[in-house]
Amino acid sequence: MEKEIIEHALRINRRKFLSRLSLGIGSVALGSLLIPDLFKGGEEESIMAGLPHFAPRAKRIIYLFQNGAPSQLDLFDYKPLLQKMQGEDLPASIRNGQRLTGMTADQVKFPLAGTVFQFNQYGQSRAWLSELLPHTAGVVDDICFIKTMYTEAINHDPALTFFQTGAQQGNRPSMGSWLSYGLGSENKNLPAFCVLLSKGKGNGQGVYSKLWSNGFLDSIHQGVQFSSGENPVLYLSDPASMTRDDRRKMLDKIAELNDDSYKEFGDPEIATKIQQYEMAYRMQTIVPEITDTSKEPEDTLKLYGPECLVPGTFAANCLLARKLSESGVRFVQLYHQGWDGHNNLPGEIKGQAKDVDQASAGLITDLKQRGLLDETLVIWGGEFGRTNYCQGKLTKDSYGRDHHPRCFTVWMAGGGVRPGVYGETDDFGYNIARDPVHVHDFHATVLYLMGLDHEKLTFKHQGRRYRLTDVAGKVVNGLIA
């Protein structure tokens, strides 16, 4: 009897409770259908679009990518032990089961090949550099040499893709696209991400637009490849009979039509296209003053070398990179091909080094004297290193080196990087002795210098939040000033 009285007082019993419960859950479900974001929780992407997560050290990057993999043992990493053990077989204890490429897998012997070039120490940091880089030796105190980069990829395409996009396969956005997505362009009249190509006379490997593609990000973040000819951007000026007004009216009309299309189809590519037209219109005024190199003073020629006025050379690209960067382009990437020294490496690398040495050093000096080096991060390096053993026939003055992912050198300057030498490889130049830096760690550090937390800069695609560093990467404190 008591139970009934209590139940009556509460006006509830088991049956009523259960039925009310299901109704409640149902209404919540209906709510989530009507209001899609009901259960979304905190927005990870609520970071104010286009702003760094914390105060950045660097505002812009110039990345001098040496395509083909320059030989660190002939440029940066001095290993006299190799010269002492010239011709001897690489000990198995050192090689430790490292997988070989198809090019040297058939070799019975792996004769160690010491460098034929002279090495010396320079600057306050006492960094080692070979005779191939005399101009770089002059700016060594602004540079941080990372001797202990490593990767897993052993051939060019996966390694390049890994370096640019953070994964060995797949069309993921490239570094520049991530930066464009995270920070945008400083100057609205220029793209955030520009690519300049040049070729040396050495054995070249190709580069392709996958390396500066936007992947699954909005296509506005794609890298814009400038032409290597005398006109980096074609068709900049309007035809003779067209005035700026005409051009403006034309663009407005086209935008109207595109807008209608967008309203009907909702394709985000249409919005990108409208934006690209607008960007092109603004570029028409800004780009000519940047690409016009005829007024460069004699000083600039002496810094970069007179090649800097010959279109399509690495030096000319360095000069153009500086001009683009100081005008607010977030990420300028240069590719210089020809470093793949499988045969006749000493002969080829001389030409390659000559192509890039003076211009790279000149770029650093030029940025420094304009007060831009502190906020511009300059990176120089390839996709992996080269082996300490000879590929093919080893002679007194000629040898080739195969691909080597376990340790290689990349240098960085400016933009909050601590100058000096980071990391140490073993005496054979084969393994890392201390302070390894993986490609993911490298990406994390570069993003950190730009004021971005690599774990927070994400984009949801196919149900997962992708980021440049994939699922790894730690900021390397020792590289930061």
Place this chain on the structure above:
Amino acid sequence: MNWKNILSSLTMAANCLLVFFLLFYDRLVVPSLLQVIGRAHPLFLHFPIVLFALWLIWVWVIPKQRFHDSGLAEHIGEWLLLSVAFTAALTALMGILLSKEPGYNPESLSWHKWSGAILSLILLLWYVFYQRLKRVAMVSISLLSLVVLLIAGHQGAAITHGDNFLLAPVYKGRVKEKVPLDQAVVYRDMVQPMLEAKCMSCHNSSKAKGGLVMTSPELLLKGGKSGPVLDTSDANMSLLLQRVHLPEEDRKHMPPLGKPQLNDQELAILYNWIRRGANFTVKVTELDPTDTLRTIASNIFRSSEQENYDFSAASEDKVRKLNTDYRAVYPLATGSPAIAVDFFGGAFFKPDQLKELLAIKTQLVSLNLAKMPVTDDELSIIGELTNLRDLDLSFTKVTGQGLTALEKLHHLKRISLTNTAVHREDVQKLLTLKELHEIYVWNSGLSFAEADEIKKKYPFLDIQTGARTDTLFQKINPPVNQTVGQVISDTPITLRLKHFVPGTAIRYTLDGTDPDSIHSIAYDQRAVIDSQVLMKARAFRKGWRPSDVVQYQFYRATFHPDTVILITPTDSLYKGKGGTTLKDLQKGSQNFGDGKWIAYRSRMECMEKFTKPVRVRSVTVSSLVNVGSMIYPPKSIRIMGGDDPGNLRVLYQFAPPTDTMPQSNYLIPYVCKFPPTTVKFIKVMVEPIGKLPPSLLPPPPKADPKALSKKKEKPQPANDRGWFFIDELFVN
């Protein structure tokens, strides 16, 4: 079994033991098995606390009238109180055992120990006397025990979780900030924290193991029973380092086995610090850049460039409105109140755009006006942006006069005056700004000497003068050949040479000598080539060394045969277009596979037929040498001519010089000159180099063990004859 009696006796015994332990605390040594029991203290203490709470509820909340049988109520009450007292006593004992472990802060431990012990005794007494207590006494003892419990519990939590654990999220008080690299002191921020964590639990003023106290530099220097620990004159590098580097099993090794050991980084810090004289005041930034301590420090600290700004942010709306296509206004980072402004597009700049920025003058810390047509007039507006830290006036039109306007910018840290017309006296006006530490004066009115002088007077000021290029004397790059065509037949070819550096002179020669800047022909757009010459060109520029020489061979073909018949067949791999190849005036390149070459390994014979007789005086055989690919100069060349193919006379024959240099790879014309004669037929006969000596042959290919095909390969014909390549015959 009278459990109540047993338990109460045990409680009594436990408390007596507790008092005993407290009296002789310092002599207490805990064997490892009991250490385990001691470590169960944080586990076990929950029992007395919960039971005590239950007891209080029982006494004060639960109405005893409900119990018809008062005996039951008393029974329950007594058991509750007994269990509280028992578990409390055990907890206190365990606590004493645990307290002998190292690493506890003596002060908080003391409070906790005494309050816990007192609580245990209070509870015992309460159990013994509780039935006789009047209400007042019950109230007071309840309150007293509650207070003591709270003290004990709070202290216990502080020992385990750190002080102020409960309120930490809301308590914004003095948070120990991470020391930035540029303020770090080696001893205070690198050595001392390590000593505090791993040494001072034994070497402090209350414990002082071995007579050594490490809590202050003076006491540390004083040393202990075995003498001073930081004697750096000792060849063994001080007692401290000795002890720390002994093998772990050694009795004297410090820290003692079982206690947290020093890791590699800490050992390195100690070693390097003591080796350099155990300086207590030196800052990290004062260390040598190659010092290991510096490297370690950079891994521990990060220099904080993050200034903490004390103004509030501007409204988002205001900032958004100020952004235009040519002026970017943005906060330095998410959530930062500081704002930076960049200007682009000099043609669109107007001084009003600066005036508009005064709306955010409190937040504006960085202003970039590089390459804008800013004049001294605008500087007065800039002078009002008093929160500026960073100002870029490079490549603007400011002169020194205007710089006085900037004297109010007391926070200015960095200014760029690159490529402006400022002079020494003008820069002086800026040097009064106390925060200024970076100034860029490349290509301004300051000379290198003046800049050096400022550097000496103001050593803390980083003055960047840029690179000195006036002493660089480099080689200019050579001109680029953009001439179209290489073979002249009817019309001369216009010579097109280009140099990308404006104002560079190009000089060239046609006689095979290297050009110089005085005698050689000066290039201009009207230059034409009309004969078979080797052109050499070079660039000259004032202040530069002359460039390398570039050369280009031009060919002349005055007479064109109607047909060319190949009497002997070419090699099957290089057929080209048959005889036509030799008269199509298409020069081949160094890539001999480009289809413009025909090749022979045995004798070449071909006949050129001219329907109208021609008066010839030379025939050029255009060939190439590539020793790496076994292409060699021929053994002999013979030219025959006449009116009747059956009856020809020898016009010219010779043996070209051999070349077996491994790197040789070039094009070469063999010019055969002879007295002028009229002919209708010309026969060219070339004998290639023939069988090569073994030294020039490539090694035979090894039988491939991994070959997939099992069937035997047909024996290849011996590949031991050199090649001769020809792409054109020029008849002049």
